[in-house]
Amino acid sequence: MTTAVTATKTKKSAKQRYSRRCKNPACKKVFTTTSLTKIYHAPSCKTAVGNAKKRVKHVDKATHAAFFYHLAYEVQRAGTYQVLTGHTLDSLIDLHSLYKTCLKYNNYGDVTEGETKYEMSHIAPVKGKNTLGLYRADNLVIAPMEMNRAHGTKYYGRGVSISRSEISPKYAVSKDTARSDVVAGLIQFLGETLVSDLVRVAKIQPTQRHKVMSWLLDNLNPLDPEHKIHLTALDGLSTKALTQLKATLQDKQASIFSLGTCGASPDYVLYGEWRRLANTTRPDILSMLSVLDDLYSNTSNRFYSDFSVADQQLVFDMLHGGPVSLIADLVASEVERVHSNPMLYNYTGTTTPQASIKVLATIPAPVIYRSFIEELDGNATADAPVLFMPPQAIVDSWDIPDFAK
Template identity: 30%
Template sequence: MKKEPTVSGLPAKKQTASKPRKKLNTTKKCKSCRKTFRPSTAWQVYCKAECKSTRKATDKRKAMDDSRLERFQTSAFAYYMAAEAQRAGTLDIFHGHTVESLVELYDVYKYYLRANGFGGEGRLYALAHVHPVKPKDSDYIGLVHSENIFVCPEHPNKSHGNKYFGYGKCIHRSKTSAANFVSEDESRKGIIRRIIRYFGEGVVTEFAKRAKVQPTQRIKRITQLELFLEELGLTLDELHECSTVKLGQLQALLSGKEVYNFSTSGLSQISVLIHELERHATSRPDDIAALVPLLEQLQEFEAAAFMVNTVQVPQSVIDKVAIFGWKVMHGQQMDLEYVRDLLKPYLKGI
């Protein structure tokens, strides 16, 4: 008998022809396209390679959409929207929004943060309504849209109250739904979840994508600091009243790190007034933009007078001009002659 050849003293393996795999006698639904197919192995879940690639891309998109939803839910903008819905008592203050109009509203909100110095001590400006949320003796509710919202100093906004002179964007109470009612004791997180259902997840995720919405540092800091109220010597209400900068300082103190005091300053009243007049001029039928050249001339005069240390326009006059401008933003009729008479003693050629 012949011996089999060996390699390194080991017997050579017998070469056997591989048998073709037998397809399973069963069917499955493709995990991607959901079509029925006959798998070749027990672990096959896609009918073809293209379906596997599609499913991976779909999973990635879903993960990104989930992340965008989470970022929206924990953003300061979402909490602002929830607070407005609670104040109005209905989600219908967001009636008629699209992805594009939500982005426009978010731009107004970002400008409001910039005007206030991004969370510095003390709030200079508020987000005011042209058409009030709850005007006296009216069946209309002011909407939270960029055409009905503007950045306004705290004092003129509080002085104005819920008076209505005209313009803005609103909805009749008969057009609101009982299903969209928001109670005063409802949690802000719960309202935010309802806002997402109101718009639809697709609209919210696309908005969060375009606007690049990010979670608020303020909410994160408050959540952490709530665990150390005794050490901080604060009540929960006092903690929630702290500015974002103050919250950061408290975190630094707890961790034993050096506290850095960053100076943040907001925008000037006249600069904000010019910005909001120009923005609303595109949707208002009255010619509110006609006030802008006078305000710009006032700014230029003040800047030049400061540089050469000459007589400036009295602050009392500037305040009168600004108060009139904010009344115009709230819907009061334009009166350029009134502003010209105030500024004539100081500005030439008006």
């Protein structure tokens, strides 16, 4: 006799579900889940929180970066955060790039006696009578320090500025405010998202000095008499000395990163700025630049620029908004120099002396000359010739011939 066996199916018990509130501050929805570890309502919430943490990290880097301390100095010089009005990510990247170029020309702060120092000079002056020149790459020119200091507030009517009537007292900054507080304020003025994006895209890092200083503060023991002496002297030590002190404490040889000298001549620097502005905001100065390009690329290596201080001043004035006619004679003399000695320069280009000496149109344009004393009383404007030309073709802004060494 066969016994029938009845198969029975065991019903699978339902998993326990947990009720939670989303950890994304922007969501906070209540949801249920079977996971013991899930804390976000949706993947998008997890991504948003992750991005916020990265943004905080990037902003923290900005508070210790040399570039933002440089901006803070310019804000205090202007007396208002509004000197940074209108910045976008692209304009801040351009400004940071110009800042790094100026550092390079100054050999990263290690300029020896007799070498030319360079500064970022305003086109529209920051202390204009009726306007505030903004701190932007399209309102700045890298130029020899002596020329910049002598330039004062001379104004050719170009550059980027805002009316002084637009300046709000709530954005005022005192020169006595701690620089770190100004950095925090300008980050709020620009917006943390914009600052975070700049730090990420431009790969801005905290200064070497800050990183070494932070390490020393963490590792020096104030109860140790020798360490206590070091702690009281930290602020007065150079970055190199701080690095050596750190290496000594680590009981190993100091490793100092040494930067090579730049050796950029004023001709080279002004020529580079000429090209940058010609390809961005000043298409009217591109034609004369093209003439020089033709000379430098179609002559032997013996030909290079050797501008006098007076010639450099003319280029400086043109870059600060002056008419291109200022340097017409200078360019013509360079062409004449090439053609007057064909055996030496072996010129193979097409520019002739007659072609480079043009009759420039003279359209009245305001040129404002003000000393700091005259700022108090105002000054009449004068007319100066300016060349009117249609926009030219844009070429690589940093394709600078190797003519000035």
